[in-house]
Amino acid sequence: MASNPQTQTMQSVPSLAQSYRRMLQAAGNEAPALRRSFQYAILSSVMQGLAFASLYPLMEVILSESFNINQLWTWIGILGLFALLDWAFRWKAHEFGYSEKLANVTHETRVKLGLHLRNMPLQSLYKSRTGELSTVIAGNVDEIITPMGNISEMFIRSLTVPIVVILATAFINWQLAIAMVLIFPMTIPIYRWIRKAKGRGMRELANAHAETASEIVEYVQGLPVLRAANATGEKSERLQTSLAHLQKIQEKGQLKGVMPNFLLWTWIEGGIIVILAIGVYLILGGVFSIAALAALLIISVRLSESIALLTNVAAVLDYMEAGFEKIEKFLAIKPLTIQQPQQAPKHFEIAFENVTFGYAESESPELSNIDLTLPEKSMTALVGPSGSGKTTLTRMIMRYADPQNGQVKIGGVDVRAMSQEALMSHISVVFQDVYLFDDTVLNNIRMGKPNATDEEVEAAARSAHCHEFISRLPHGYQTQVGEIGGTLSGGERQRISIARAILKNAPIVMLDEPTAALDTESELAVQQAIDELVKNRTVIVIAHRLSTIVGADQIAVLEEGQIVQSGKHSELIAQSGRYQSMWQAQQGVKNWHLSSKLPS
Incomplete structure (x- = not known):
């Protein structure tokens, strides 16, 4: 993974494009496989959106007064085809996350960090605490690599499926499509608010974890001295302070997420009620059917779960970003330059x-x-x-x-x-x-x-x-x-x-x-x-x-x-x-x- 000079500050929220580029950089030689995984995830999400959209004509057939068994089987077949394609593309999308490719990326990243560690100036190395280096090379690598495929696939699905469903709804009834546009995309500002609030919190949490890891390593290594000084347990002031700080950061993070999550769920549930009211109004006006409204409610409830999942996925993305930043900071330490041409001593004065x-x-x-x-x-x-x-x-x-x-x-x-x-x-x-x-x-x-x-x-x-x-x-x-x-x-x-x-x-x-x-x-x-x-x-x-x-x-x-x-x-x-x-x-x-x- 290349070092990025424009590492995000604690207050900034990286864009999805920045996160995407960082993931590709981290993937190294497996970047093409990760890119294909993202592409298959998009195709899978489109198929799922079309499968949801197929519920409209399917419910029309089921609730029609002139029930037609052939039309029923036709739309069941179409829905099944979209579902099958969704499954096939999703399987391909998981090839990165559930294969040796993920292990290869983890291994290559650790090897790269290890080589950089070997070439770091000893002055810089001695400034770093053992726990901090361990957190970067072991913990941060797992934090950014392991979730990369699966979390990204979930994020893509949460964004793409609603877009496809809204477009499909527009062909059936443009008023309801507009209602869905107002309800679901308006969750994006709330989502960004959550990322802004939790993003900083995740970076603080990552730093607190690194600091605590350093204190634990130092505590274990110095335990004989601490015992001799009767400074173990509650008397180990530095470790206790670090643990208390970590607890405070965790509590702060939980509290920060309460209001945004509450507003997000309120907005989504209120939106479903609004869609129901608009649907009933259109039914009374004779421009919409009960079957279409039933399908719309099923779809809306299903999509609300997917969109609400964005908050949890965003938290993982922010934790990944914190890991990216620590690794980039580590790789930004320049090794000592070697004068050219290199020479070998003939004697040893x-x-x-x-x-x-x-x-x-x-x-x-x-x-x-x-x-x-x-x-x-x-x-x-x-x-x-x-x-x-x-x-x-x-x-x-x-x-x-x-x-x-x-x-x-x-x-x-x-x-x-x-x-x-x-x-x-x-x-x-x-x-x-x-x-x-x-x-x-x-x-x-x-x-x-x-x-x-x-x-x-x-x-x-x-x-x-x-x-x-x-x-x-x-x-x-x-x-x-x-x-x-x-x-x-x-x-x-x-x-x-x-x-x-x-x-x-x-x-x-x-x-x-x-x-x-x-x-x-x-x-x-x-x-x-x-x-x-x-x-x-x-x-x-x-x-x-x-x-x-x-x-x-x-x-x-x-x-x-x-x-x-x-x-x-x-x-x-x-x-x-x-x-x-x-x-x-x-x-x-x-x-x-x-x-x-x-x-x-």
């Missing part, structure tokens, strides 16, 4: 050349005039207080976003001249907080190299010093690790992530203080695994404990987005500056002991 970067919502830049070279097959440590720009600097290498000034180069090649896949093929990352997928140990390690053999996976696990504990698991390498690796300890998860990085065998390794949250025994095992990982690679490590990086080839000290010092540990410790004060502070904490005197 990393260079920051006068790099300045700031977030759109920030008044001051996160990084300012960074000049730093990471020689190939060397270790560079980034140190500094929280918020100094260490993580942002490493994200620049992964092209989290493009700097406002300067260049980030790998082997002399600007990272903007590499596709995301090519760039990340050169980089392995070991995060402080390891994310494992709810899959087997084997598959979690194999993510580093999807075509790796079981033997290669095991070799990587041995190098990462995790083969021993994996062998003790209930099913060895086939053991399910649970969501986010919840069945494993922090050190075990960390070593599996290192095994994954070893298997990937990328020439650049980025470490985000992988031992910071581990106990002494786990830290030793993980450090041994890291020693295997960083051999003969360009390594950049974010360090909080300075004792872990005293052997680094160079240390860059960041403060307020600038490099204030750089050099080896021995050089920096001899200088009066930020690094020396950090080292002395950490050594002071290390040597600090708590003494207490117990009362006798």
